[in-house]
Amino acid sequence: MTGARSLLESLVVPIADRLAWVLPPTTDENLVQWATFHGWDGAVDRQVVARQAALNLVLRALICYRLDADELPTSIPTHFILAHSNSLLQNLGISPQPFSYLDRFAVRVGVALHKSQIAALTRALQCERRDVIGDAYTSWVPQDARRTLGQFWTPWPIAQLMTWWAIQSSDDCVLDPAFGSGVFLLTAIDRLTYLGVSAETVSRQVAGVELSPLVFLMGLTNILLRYVPHTQLRLQWGDFLMPKQEPGAVLRESPVVYVTGTRQMSLPGMKISGPTAFSEQFDAIVCNPPYTRHHHLPEAYKSTWATVMNQEYGVRLSRFSSLFAYFFVQANRMLASTGRMAFVTPTTVFEASYSSQVKAFIRRQLRLRAIISFDKALSVFEGVDTAACITLIEGPETPAKDRVIHIQIREWPGVEQVLQAVEQGGTITAGWGSSCALDPSTLEPHRKWTVIGYENNRFDNEHFVPLSSLARVMRGIATGANDFFVLSDDEVTKWELERTNLRPVLTKTREVPGYAFTQADFDRLGHAGKKRWLLYLMGPVIPGTSEARYIQYGEARGLHKRSLVRTRSLWYMMEQRDPAPIYFTYLSRRRSRFIYNQTDVLALNVFLCIYPRPTISQDETTLKALLAVLNSLVAKDSLRYVGRTYGGDTIKVEPREMDRLPVLNPLELASGDRERLAELFDQLCCTDSEEAEKIVRQAINEAIAAIIGVP
Incomplete structure (x- = not known):
């Protein structure tokens, strides 16, 4: 300290x-x-x-x-x-x-x-x-306690990189729409001073907005500690998206549409306009915006900004968009036509299917210059559970270029080297990372922009096929009320529920620490008092039965009014699933796994259910060979290209994304190769440490390389 x-x-x-x-x-x-x-x-x-x-x-x-x-x-x-x-x-x-x-x-x-x-x-x-x-x-x-307002600070070198790229001239005016503890404003002042702006006038060229009154004072104090302004500061305490509202009021309001500071209904033919914090446009905008997730956003944000995007740009913003998308659009409205914008961006913006409209917006309204990604082992933004990259963008009237640069950083090399890689715009391989040039025409909204340059044609390799050609993928069961529909042994006994109305179920990925789930593992959950039985009703309950009394108990708790269960013909009737031979840990940190289900256990929606074709599932050797391929380091790397990444080496893959996973087809292998892969999967199931897992996974990789003839 x-x-x-x-x-x-x-x-x-x-x-x-x-x-x-x-x-x-x-x-x-x-x-x-x-x-x-x-x-x-x-x-x-x-x-x-x-x-x-x-x-x-x-x-x-x-x-x-x-x-x-x-x-x-x-x-x-x-x-x-x-x-x-x-x-x-x-x-x-x-x-x-x-x-x-x-x-x-x-x-x-x-x-x-x-x-x-x-x-x-x-x-x-x-x-x-x-x-x-x-x-x-x-x-x-x-x-x-800091997540909703996005109170995570940008490291000084990252802020310096972004401001030094964005600010090109001593005449530039700079905006930080969410200035937090002030790091972007300070690096902007440094950059402008370096370009020759005097201390007497620099404060006229720097502007910022911050919603939290306490964090506003933090940022202001940090600025005053290093710089005493000779003129008035252009800092606003307020909401960048709703600047005419009392700061914080929007977070308490009901679902209405805001326009220029007044509450107003959205009527047919009425043009909704989102006010801006400053009347002029800026030459440089730098920002690490809050990533507040869609279910925490007030309806006022969604209503107003969905309408603004549709009316001004013809883009329908997904309701699943995080607060980042709204900040990004508002910042674009304040960017000069030849200005530059540098944003810390959640990687999901370039990877998630629901963000295609944001990518379409960038293609249509702006000029993307570079995306800077960070290796999962490089902890850049401490405490953030969302993987982030840096997006460098120019206004629509800047000259078009024939390439977009994607830089991947494994080890921080310093600001100058990264800026040099951006400006050179070619292919670089260095100890600190690599860069590649992307053809802008390949950046279609439905594609994952952060992986295009590094796919290495794996999706076109003749030895690999999409998983959808070998198996059907579904999400696990969504109950709508896990604490009610999933019961422990003691709860089953207490309510005297019939075993014929119960199914064994997995509720959490940590309940399966290994690569296979056996009857002994299920028994272990019972001995530990875990919830392991799913109430699996497929029709109306009979009055007077234990099941009817339990359903009445749920209704007394108001569970039948929940949004998901209300869509069912009977609110307590469960989704139909067969036990899957393979479960995938749908969202897990570091140890994403394809699990061999050796029991008749079902799984909730923290898992994906994978049902291989009968020619695979009915032959244990072929099934284990597929499991070995799925758990290889090759497959884990490919998951990043079909799914989306978050902080802490977390991978999230939706069913239709999993369909695209390229895998070695076990049905086309020689019997000896299938047996070798099956044997390696058995070894993987017996490992007792991460290091042992890596060794076996590497052996699986080597076996795959030998099969396809790669040295």
Whole structure:
């Protein structure tokens, strides 16, 4: 821990401890609103709120000291810090000034800070190159509590890469639509200063927006620690997508459409327009936007921006799009026709089927210059569970080029080498990574743009066929209420349910640690008290039976009103599935596996069900040979090309994507080759460590290479 971090904690933690004692009950209306604003679904963590409030107070004190140290008393009371910081923010041109529940809460305690402490902390923070304030915040506030508002910071080298590419001229005006702890604004100031812009005028060329009042103060403080503006700052506290709304109001509103700051119904023929945070367009836009998932988004966002995209661009945005898509469209509306835009982008934008409209939008409205991807072993964005890349884009009136560059980075080489690879635009193979040039015409919306240049014709290899030619793929059973429809042995006994109405079922991928699932494994789940029985009703229950009483219990809980079960003719009638010979861990970190089901167990929708053709499934050697091929390192690599990747080496593959997986056809192999692969699969099932798995998987790879004649 650095000296600056120690000083910051020595101020924040004691104040937070005092605040925690007087925090109101979790039913307090203001506290509930603060929790709702952050998307906290569970119980409010009192210590987190107390530390947020303490940090908020210290940040305001730092702003006071940095802008008007002479006016500060030796002992600075809370009410003075709040009032004076608001006055200083107004002088900077920041309106409205960020305020929150944290301000009101701190006043109730009435703590005072010493001017000497704030002075020492200011000096220590100014000596730091890293974002001490942002790092402290992420250590005090758990990842889940930061997810809804997308509070994950960009490392300085990545921000520098993006701003140095985007800003080309000393005349450029720069925007960060979600400036967070301020790293893009600081690197933009550095870049403009390098290009010759004076300290007196640089603040006129940099603009930013931030929704969280606390994070706004974090970013502003980081800027003021390194740069005192000579003119008013162009920073807005508010919602980049709904700038005319009160900050945070949209997150509490009902499903309506917003237009220029007023609530309004969407009527036939009415043109809906999304207002922008600034009236002018920008030469450079750099951003690491929040990736808030679609089911956490207010209906106002979806309604307004789906309409804007359709009316302005003729593109129908998928309802499954994350907040990134809306930020991206809004930023495009503010980009100059010859400007540059650099976005940290979830890899799923280029890989998921529901993002085809975003790719169509890029092709139609912009000029894609480069995609920069990172190896799964290179942890660039700490704590983020979504794989990310960098997208470099130019406005529609920039000269067209005959190539798009895709760079894959295995080891960070420094900003200059990456920029050089982008500008050279050719094929590069180096120790730090590689790049390839893509023909823009191949970037069709239905394709996975991040893998096109590295497919190596595997989908056209004569030895491989798509899995769909060998097997049928379906998702596992979606019950609509797992805690009700899946029962433990004790629950079955308690409700006296008939075994004829139950089916054995797998509910979690961790219940299958290996590559085969046996009857002994199923018995183990029972001994551990796990839920392992699926209520499998295929018709109306008979009144007076145990099953009828259990269904009444579910209805008393309101389960029959849930969206999925309401679509069934009988809400409790289960989807029909046969036990699959092979299950795939549909979404799993690192150890994605194709599992040999040696029992009659069914599986929920955390698995994919794979039903090979009878000529495969009815011959154990051929089935095991297919399982060996599916679990090879070759197949694992191919999964990235048909599915989509997330952070932590997580792969997600939908059924129709799995259909395209290229696999070696076991039916075309010589009997000796099939037997060798089957034997290797048996060895894989017996491994007891990751290292042993790798050795066997490598042996499977070598066997496949020998079969197809690859040295």
